[in-house]
Amino acid sequence: MNIRIGQGYDVHAFGDGDHVMLGGVCVPHERGVLAHSDGDVVLHALCDAMLGALALGDIGVHFPPSDPQWRGADSRALVRHCDRLIRARGWRVGNADVTVVCERPKVGPHAPAMRERIAEDLGVDIDAISVKATTSEKLGFTGRSEGIAAMAVCLLVRA
Numbered sequence: 313m314n315i316r317i318g319q320g321y322d323v324h325a326f327g328d329g330d331h332v333m334l335g336g337v338c339v340p341h342e343r344g345v346l347a348h349s350d351g352d353v354v355l356h357a358l359c360d361a362m363l364g365a366l367a368l369g370d371i372g373v374h375f376p377p378s379d380p381q382w383r384g385a386d387s388r389a390l391v392r393h394c395d396r397l398i399r400a401r402g403w404r405v406g407n408a409d410v411t412v413v414c415e416r417p418k419v420g421p422h423a424p425a426m427r428e429r430i431a432e433d434l435g436v437d438i439d440a441i442s443v444k445a446t447t448s449e450k451l452g453f454t455g456r457s458e459g460i461a462a463m464a465v466c467l468l469v470r471a
């Protein structure tokens with residue numbers, strides 16, 4: 313088989329703070345997120361998609377919330393770790409597509425920088441990485457601005 317596909321999903325509740333980390337980019341916001349790491353839902357969903365593509369478990373398995381090593385961790389390090397795992401097995405990311413769900417912050421203006429950072433961490437062309445966003449039309453927990461969610465799909469190809 314020459315391709316594998318994985319999907320990931322992550323949610324973090326809003327809490328005190330003045331920014332959210334999204335796709336490795338510090339996005340100013342009137343709330344932060346509650347998390348063990350930096351709470352980057354884009355990168356966590358992406359990690360789960362990469363791990364899922366090779367049935368390697370999920371980020372909770374590889375980066376346990378009980379491990380102090382990951383307290384406040386830069387999630388870009390988690391992405392690079394997942395990339396090393398898949399490359400060690402002869403795979404690389406072919407392309408990935410992430411959707412962020414929140415009313416605010418506005419993600420669109422930051423998407424190019426997120427794509428750039430993710431592409432850099434995965435060693436792929438920026439055209440292989442997509443970051444999109446949608447509101448949930450004020451419905452549900454994202455609609456009430458209680459938290460932020462992200463979904464990712466990732467295709468792996470032979471390295």
Ligand SMILES: Nc1ccn([C@@H]2O[C@H](COP(=O)(O)O)[C@@H](O)[C@H]2O)c(=O)n1
Binds near residue numbers: 418419
């Ligand atoms: N947090 C968000 C949410 C949405 N966008 C952009 O706005 C467009 C319209 O969103 P709807 O939910 O009303 O369809 C969406 O397609 C995104 O381009 C955003 O940047 N940040």
Ligand SMILES: C[C@@]1(CO)OP(=O)(O)OP(=O)(O)OC[C@H]1O
Binds near residue numbers: 371376378382
């Ligand atoms: C990333 C990890 C690292 O301990 O913690 P959190 O930042 O809380 O994020 P979550 O999306 O709940 O994933 C679990 C953990 O792997």
